[in-house]
Amino acid sequence: MNGQLLAGTTKGVFVIDDAGSTQTLEARHVRDLVNLDGRVLAGSAAGLHTSEDGGRIWSGPQLEGREVWQIRAAPGGRLYASTEPAALFRSDDRGATWSEISSFANLPEAARWCVPVEPPQPGRARALVIDEDDPDRIWVGVEVGGVARTTDGGQSWTVDLPGGNPDIHMMFAHPAEPGVLFISTGYGRFDGVAEELEGNAGVFRSDDFGETWSYAWKGVTPRYSRPLCIDRRDPYSVTVASAPTAFSHYRDPDGGAHAALYRSDDHGQSWRPLCDEAHSPSPVNFHGLIADPDNVSGVLVGTDTGEVWQVSEDAEWTELGSGLPLVWSLAVV
Numbered sequence: 463m464n465g466q467l468l469a470g471t472t473k474g475v476f477v478i479d480d481a482g483s484t485q486t487l488e489a490r491h492v493r494d495l496v497n498l499d500g501r502v503l504a505g506s507a508a509g510l511h512t513s514e515d516g517g518r519i520w521s522g523p524q525l526e527g528r529e530v531w532q533i534r535a536a537p538g539g540r541l542y543a544s545t546e547p548a549a550l551f552r553s554d555d556r557g558a559t560w561s562e563i564s565s566f567a568n569l570p571e572a573a574r575w576c577v578p579v580e581p582p583q584p585g586r587a588r589a590l591v592i593d594e595d596d597p598d599r600i601w602v603g604v605e606v607g608g609v610a611r612t613t614d615g616g617q618s619w620t621v622d623l624p625g626g627n628p629d630i631h632m633m634f635a636h637p638a639e640p641g642v643l644f645i646s647t648g649y650g651r652f653d654g655v656a657e658e659l660e661g662n663a664g665v666f667r668s669d670d671f672g673e674t675w676s677y678a679w680k681g682v683t684p685r686y687s688r689p690l691c692i693d694r695r696d697p698y699s700v701t702v703a704s705a706p707t708a709f710s711h712y713r714d715p716d717g718g719a720h721a722a723l724y725r726s727d728d729h730g731q732s733w734r735p736l737c738d739e740a741h742s743p744s745p746v747n748f749h750g751l752i753a754d755p756d757n758v759s760g761v762l763v764g765t766d767t768g769e770v771w772q773v774s775e776d777a778e779w780t781e782l783g784s785g786l787p788l789v790w791s792l793a794v795v
Contacts, residue, residue, distance in 0.1 A: 470791035505530030603630030678730030718745030764789025
């Protein structure tokens with residue numbers, strides 16, 4: 463692989479190479495890893511960690527008391543971080559200091575945001591998109607709360623429920639078509655869990671900057687979708703991992719997680735499986751899904767059993783790492 467592979471796990475960050483894996487950061491639940499020209503940001507349950515040497519030595523955490531789910535850079539160098547409890551933070555000095563965009567957490571709709579388990583947990587701002595052409599246009603996906611969008615840098619917001627679904631997991635913008643967005647969703651609702659029916663969970667697409675959404679997961683099972691990524695190279699493949707429910711796990715009886723990996727090259731109008739014989743369906747669940755920088759339309763993906771796989775556009779699977787804790791996130795530096 464051209465570059466150094468990092469895995470964010472339930473126990474910290476690991477560097478994976480031909481010799482195996484080496485832990486370089488001890489932190490719970492590293493949900494996101496972002497490479498900014500060799501400078502790596504890691505969002506964890508302890509806050510935000512920074513490495514200036516590609517993931518070997520770390521400083522921080524910042525944003526202590528917040529679980530950082532995603533970090534994104536805006537044109538011009540401004541950084542944003544979304545957290546649990548649901549909040550949005552901004553840095554204008556490359557992450558040296560952070561300030562909260564309080565208008566987001568103070569939205570009237572925020573009073574309902576939660577993860578409907580027992581006991582209920584705070585809502586999570588787990589998906590974050592910054593418009594590449596207009597840094598004042600921002601989308602934040604909340605689990606469970608919907609998609610909050612702003613066109614003025616956070617002075618005002620509009621909250622939408624794509625297809626009536628507030629359970630937002632991942633969200634990405636199409637890299638070559640302004641206004642096109644994809645989100646993955648689950649069955650969580652403000653008052654519990656929706657029925658496991660088509661249309662109640664899966665992938666939604668917007669062609670108008672998030673003002674309206676259409677269901678792009680017709681005929682695809684399993685329906686509960688979570689990891690999602692878009693390749694920035696033509697044909698801009700959208701890859702999604704799904705499972706029957708939020709609780710699908712390799713220890714589930716009767717065959718494990720029953721997870722799947724799908725790819726679309728036509729804006730989600732059609733999907734084809736990316737799983738090989740050993741993963742059809744997969745007994746382990748998938749996490750940490752990113753585009754493979756070495757192979758167009760290929761992906762790198764982690765599992766809940768601590769494996770990292772390279773999956774080609776032709777569904778050839780190559781194991782890059784194993785023996786790790788559950789892999790939440792991946793990055794190549």
